[in-house]
Amino acid sequence: MLDRSLLPATLATLLATAAGCYSLRPSAGAGQADFSPPRQPRAEAVAVPPGYRVELVATGLTFPTGVDLDDAGRIHVVESGYSYGEDFTTPRLLRIEPDGRITPIATGGRSGPWTGVTHHRGNFLVADGNVLEGGRLLRISPAGRIDVLVSGMPSLGDHHTNGPVAGPDGWIYFSQGTATNAGVVGRDNFDFGWLARHRQFHDVPGADITLSGESFTGENPLAGGEGRVTTGAFSPFATPGRPGQVIRGTVKCSGGLLRVRPEGGEPELVAWGFRNPFGIAFAPDGALYVTDNGYDDRGSRPVWGAPDVLWRIEPGLWYGWPDFAGGLPLTDSRFRPPGKRSPGFLLARHPNPPPQPIARMAVHSSANGFDFSRNARFGHEGEAFVAIFGDQAPTVGKILGPVGGKVVRVNVRTGVITDFAVNRASESGPASRVGVAGLERPIAARFNRDGTALYVVDFGVLLMSPGGAEPKRETGVLWRITRNQ
Amino acid sequence: MKKPGISFAILVVTAALLAGGCGTARRGAPLAPAFVPADPVVARGQQVFYAQCHHCHPHGEAGLGPALNNKPLPGFLVKFQARHGLGTMPAFSQDRLPADELDALVAYLAALRASPAPEIAD
Numbered sequence: 001m002l003d004r005s006l007l008p009a010t011l012a013t014l015l016a017t018a019a020g021c022y023s024l025r026p027s028a029g030a031g032q033a034d035f036s037p038p039r040q041p042r043a044e045a046v047a048v049p050p051g052y053r054v055e056l057v058a059t060g061l062t063f064p065t066g067v068d069l070d071d072a073g074r075i076h077v078v079e080s081g082y083s084y085g086e087d088f089t090t091p092r093l094l095r096i097e098p099d100g101r102i103t104p105i106a107t108g109g110r111s112g113p114w115t116g117v118t119h120h121r122g123n124f125l126v127a128d129g130n131v132l133e134g135g136r137l138l139r140i141s142p143a144g145r146i147d148v149l150v151s152g153m154p155s156l157g158d159h160h161t162n163g164p165v166a167g168p169d170g171w172i173y174f175s176q177g178t179a180t181n182a183g184v185v186g187r188d189n190f191d192f193g194w195l196a197r198h199r200q201f202h203d204v205p206g207a208d209i210t211l212s213g214e215s216f217t218g219e220n221p222l223a224g225g226e227g228r229v230t231t232g233a234f235s236p237f238a239t240p241g242r243p244g245q246v247i248r249g250t251v252k253c254s255g256g257l258l259r260v261r262p263e264g265g266e267p268e269l270v271a272w273g274f275r276n277p278f279g280i281a282f283a284p285d286g287a288l289y290v291t292d293n294g295y296d297d298r299g300s301r302p303v304w305g306a307p308d309v310l311w312r313i314e315p316g317l318w319y320g321w322p323d324f325a326g327g328l329p330l331t332d333s334r335f336r337p338p339g340k341r342s343p344g345f346l347l348a349r350h351p352n353p354p355p356q357p358i359a360r361m362a363v364h365s366s367a368n369g370f371d372f373s374r375n376a377r378f379g380h381e382g383e384a385f386v387a388i389f390g391d392q393a394p395t396v397g398k399i400l401g402p403v404g405g406k407v408v409r410v411n412v413r414t415g416v417i418t419d420f421a422v423n424r425a426s427e428s429g430p431a432s433r434v435g436v437a438g439l440e441r442p443i444a445a446r447f448n449r450d451g452t453a454l455y456v457v458d459f460g461v462l463l464m465s466p467g468g469a470e471p472k473r474e475t476g477v478l479w480r481i482t483r484n485q
Numbered sequence: 486m487k488k489p490g491i492s493f494a495i496l497v498v499t500a501a502l503l504a505g506g507c508g509t510a511r512r513g514a515p516l517a518p519a520f521v522p523a524d525p526v527v528a529r530g531q532q533v534f535y536a537q538c539h540h541c542h543p544h545g546e547a548g549l550g551p552a553l554n555n556k557p558l559p560g561f562l563v564k565f566q567a568r569h570g571l572g573t574m575p576a577f578s579q580d581r582l583p584a585d586e587l588d589a590l591v592a593y594l595a596a597l598r599a600s601p602a603p604e605i606a607d
Contacts, residue, residue, distance in 0.1 A: 022550070022573045049515045304573075305549060307540035326540075334575035360536065362543040401547025415535050419515060419544065426509040426605050428546055 022400065023338055029364075029393025030402035031464030033433040039461060039475040045431065045438035047424045052483050054421065057455070058096045061476030062089055066116035066369065066444050067455045068124070070142070073448070076105070076119065077457065077478055078126055081112025084392070084462070085469035086193040088112065093124055093140055096478065106144040111136075115162045115278070116369065116444065120172070120262060125149070127174050129160025131194060137164060137174055137260065149264035153252050154179060156198045157189065159276040159293075168286050171259040174267075175290065177276035178254040179203045182330075183322035183346050185237040186300035190221035191395075191468060200236045206253035206272030206318070209234070210348040213243030216300035231300065233322065233346040244348065255321050257290060257313065273318035273354065274311075279370045279444075283412065284382055288313040289358070291367045291386060295325055297337050297397025301346075303330055304337040304397065308367040309357035310384065310410055320354035322346050327356040337397075359415045362403040364391035369444030373409075375451030378483050384410040385420060385454055387442035390430050392464050402429030405439050407456055407481075421456065421481060432461050440475065454481045509602050510545060510552035516603035522596065530593025533586045537577065545597055550574065554598050560591040 043054040063080035070076060074095055081091025091108035105124070108114060113129040128136040135155030139147045149172075155161045159177020167173050180189060185202050189195040199222065215232040219225050222237070232241020251258065251267060255274040260267040270288075279291035290311045295303035306325035323330055323345045336342040361367045366389035373380045390404025406428060407421040421442075425434035430441055444457040460475030513520035522528040534545075538553075545554035550573070564587055570576030582590075 028547075047515045049519065052515075305541060305575075332575075338573050360540045363540050363549040365543070365548075397549075399549055400551055403543055403548045414532050416531055417535055417539060417544075418519075419513070422515060424516065424605060426511065428511070428543070 022398075025400055027394040027398040028401055029399045029464055030390035030404050030429045030433050031392055031462055031469070032394070032402075033430070033463060035432045035461050035463060035472060037472065037475070039440070039472070039477075040437055041431070041458075041477050042437040043479075045424055045436045046421055046479070048421050048481055052481055055480045055482070057478040057480050058100060058102065059477050060474045061094075061460065061478065062473045063087075063113070063459055063471065064443075064457050064476040064478065065114060065459065066126075067446050067457050067478060068117050068119045069448050070119050071122070075455070075478070076117060076124060078114045078117045079476070080114050081108055081110070082129070082131060083113070083469065083471035084192070085471045087471050087473070089473065091128070093117065093126065093144075105142065106140045106146055108138075108146070113160055115160055116164065118163075118165050120166045125164045125166075125172060127161045127163045129155045129162075131156055131160065132197070135161030135176060137161070137172070137264075139264075147264075150174075150260055150267055154201075154204055154254055156201045157194050157203075158192055162276075162278045163280050165280045165282065166262075167259065167288070168282060170262070172262055173257065173259045173270070173280050173288070175258065175274070175277040175280055176252070176254060176256045177274075177278070177293075178321065181296045181299045182301040182303055182343065183233040184216050184300045185231055185235070186216065187218055187221050188299035189237075195237060196222065202236050203234050203254040203322075204252075205234060205247055205249045206251070206256050206269050207249035207351060209247050209249065209351075211241045211243065211245045211247065212345050212348045213241050213245065214344050214346060215240040218300055270315050271313055271317050271319060273321045273351070275321045277311075278368045279386065281371050281384065283372045283384075284374045289370075289384060289412070291370055292319070293366055293368075294363065295335075296364070296395075298395065301343050302337045302340060302397070303335050303343055305334055305363055307360040307363050308365050309361065310359040310367070310386070310412070311355065312358050312412070314355065317355060318351035323350060324354045326360050327354050358412050359410045359417055361386070361388070361408075361417065364393060364396045364399055365403045366390060366392070368442070369446065369457065371446045371454070373447065373451060375447075377452055378447070378454070380409055382412070384412060385445045385447075386410060387445040387456060389441050389443050389459065392462070392469065394466065395464055395468055401427060402433050404428070405430035405433065405441065407439075407442055407445055407454075421479075430461070432463070439479070440477070452482060455479070456481065508555050509605065510547065510554040511603055511605075512545060512554050512597055512600050516605065517601045520597060520600045522593065524592070524596070526589050527593050527596045529586070530589035530591070533582070533590045534593055537582060538590070541574075545594070553594060555602075558594075560595065563591050563594060
C-alpha cells in the first residue's frame with residue numbers, strides 16, 4: 001500500500017498522466033507524416049470484418065471526391081480540380097472502364113473543387129465548389145456537355161458547394177459550407193488562400209438574424225501584418241459588427257441544405273445552421289441525413305472539442321452554427337480552447353433550439369460522404385457507412401492521436417459507431433501516417449444500385465505541416481468492398 | 486509501513502504506465518473479434534460512451550484526448566475524473582451524466598479494455 005499521506009498526490013499524478021498532459025504533448029495528427037511517391041496501395045493492407053472483401057478499382061487519381069454508377073453499371077468518378085493547399089488542377093468527370101482504363105467524360109477548366117457526383121435520369125449531376133467564381137450545380141451529359149442548373153453559391157471560402165443526391169420526392173439536394181470556421185473572417189482565412197482573392201467575402205445567414213455585436217481584433221495580413229483590425233460576425237474582413245445589427249438572410253446561404261428541381265431553377269432552402277454539411281444521403285425509410293464537419297480550434301473565434309456529427313434533417317430548422325456545436329451551446333466551458341476564453345454568442349436571438357445529432361463523431365475527423373446499406377446480402381441494413389477523411393492537425397488544432405483514414409458504420413437508432421474498413425496497424429490513421437499501404441483519406445462512400453458493393457473514394461495523400469496542407473497529386477484511389485456469398 | 490522511497494517508485498512506475506499506455510488501444514472489429522455487449526448494463530454504457538466520450542477518445546483510442554483502452558484505470562478514477570474533470574477534460578455534472586449512466590459507462594470501459602486486442606505485425 002502507498003503511504004496514506006501520499007494519496008492526494010498519487011491521485012492527482014495518476015489522473016494527470018492518464019489525462020495525457022494535453023498542453024505538454026505535441027500534436028500527432030493524421031497528416032503529420034512523411035510520404036515518398038509513388039503511392040502503392042494494396043487491398044491486403046485494409047482490414048474489413050470476416051466475410052467481406054476489399055478490391056482496388058482505380059489508382060493514380062488526382063483528388064477524387066465522388067463516385068456513382070450509370071444505368072449500365074459503369075463506374076464514374078469526379079476529380080476535384082482543387083485541394084486545400086491551394087493546388088489547382090483540372091476538375092474531371094471520369095469513367096472507369098472494366099479493364100481499369102480511365103475515359104474522361106468532361107472537364108471543368110479551373111473551377112474546382114468538384115465535390116461530388118450523382119447519376120440521375122441519364123445525366124450526371126455534379127457539385128462545383130468553384131473557389132474562384134462561386135459554387136454551382138452542374139448537369140453533365142454522357143457526351144460531356146455541361147449545363148449550369150444553379151449558380152452563385154457562396155463557395156469562395158473555407159468550405160464549398162457539396163453533394164448532390166436525388167431525393168425520393170424528385171428534387172435534387174445539395175449543400176453549402178460556411179465561409180469561415182466560426183462566423184468571423186480572420187487571419188486563418190488569409191492562410192487558407194482565399195481572403196487575398198476575395199477581400200469582401202463573408203458568411204451569409206439563411207434567415208434574418210440580429211447580431212450580439214461581438215467583434216474580434218487581430219492582425220491585418222492584407223497589410224503585411226501591419227496594424228490591427230476589428231471584424232464582426234457575418235461581415236467582411238476589417239468591418240466591425242454592432243449590437244442589434246440585422247443581417248438579411250438569403251436562400252443561397254452559408255451552411256445551408258438546399259434543393260432544386262432536376263431541370264434547374266431557383267433553389268429552396270431546406271435547413272441551415274450547419275458548418276460544412278459535406279455528406280448527404282437518404283435512408284431506406286426516406287429520412288434525410290447529413291454529415292457536418294465541426295468547428296476548428298483556429299482563427300479569431302476558435303472552438304475546442306467540437307465533434308463532427310450526423311444529423312437527421314427536419315426541414316425548416318436551424319442546426320446551431322455559429323453558436324452551437326452538436327446541439328450544445330459554445331458558451332459551455334467544454335468548448336473553451338486551452339488558455340483562451342470561451343466563445344460568446346454571435347446571435348442576439350437564436351431561430352430555434354438546435355436539434356441533437358444522431359451521432360457524435362471524432363473531433364476533427366472530417367466525417368464526409370456516406371450512404372445507407374439497403375441490402376441484406378451486404379448486411380447492416382439501415383446503417384450509415386461514412387467515409388472518415390481524417391484530421392488536418394495542426395491547422396485545425398492540436399490532436400494527441402491521428403483520427404480517420406477509415407470507413408465507419410453508424411447505427412442511427414443508438415448512435416453507436418463501429419469501424420468497418422481500417423488500416424492494419426496498431427493505431428488509427430491514414431496509410432502514410434501509420435506506415436501501411438491501405439486507406440489514406442476516404443472522402444466518399446456509396447453503394448451500387450443493388451446495394452451489394454460499397455465504393456470508397458480515397459482522396460489520396462494529404463500531409464499537414466505548420467505551413468498548411470500539402471496534397472499529393474496522382475495518389476487517389478477507388479476501392480470496392482463486397483461481401484462473399 | 487513501506488518506505489517513502491518504495492512508495493514513490495510505485496507511483497512513478499504506475500504513472501509511466503498510464504501515460505504511455507500498454508500496447509495498442511485498438512479493440513473490436515474489424516481488426517479483432519467484434520465487441521458486442523451481452524450485458525444490458527454494458528450495452529447501455531456503450532451508448533453513453535458514444536454520446537459523451539467517443540468524440541474525444543474515438544473507440545477508446547487517442548484522438549483529441551488520450552487513449553483509454555490501454556491504460557489500467559480503475560473505475561473509481563474514471564468516475565472521479567468524469568465528475569471533476571482534469572486539465573482539458575470537462576467535468577460531467579449529474580444532469581449531463583446521471584449516476585446510473587456513469588456506472589454503465591465504467592462497466593462498458595472495463596469490458597472494452599478487457600476484450601482482445603488485435604494481433605498486428607507492425
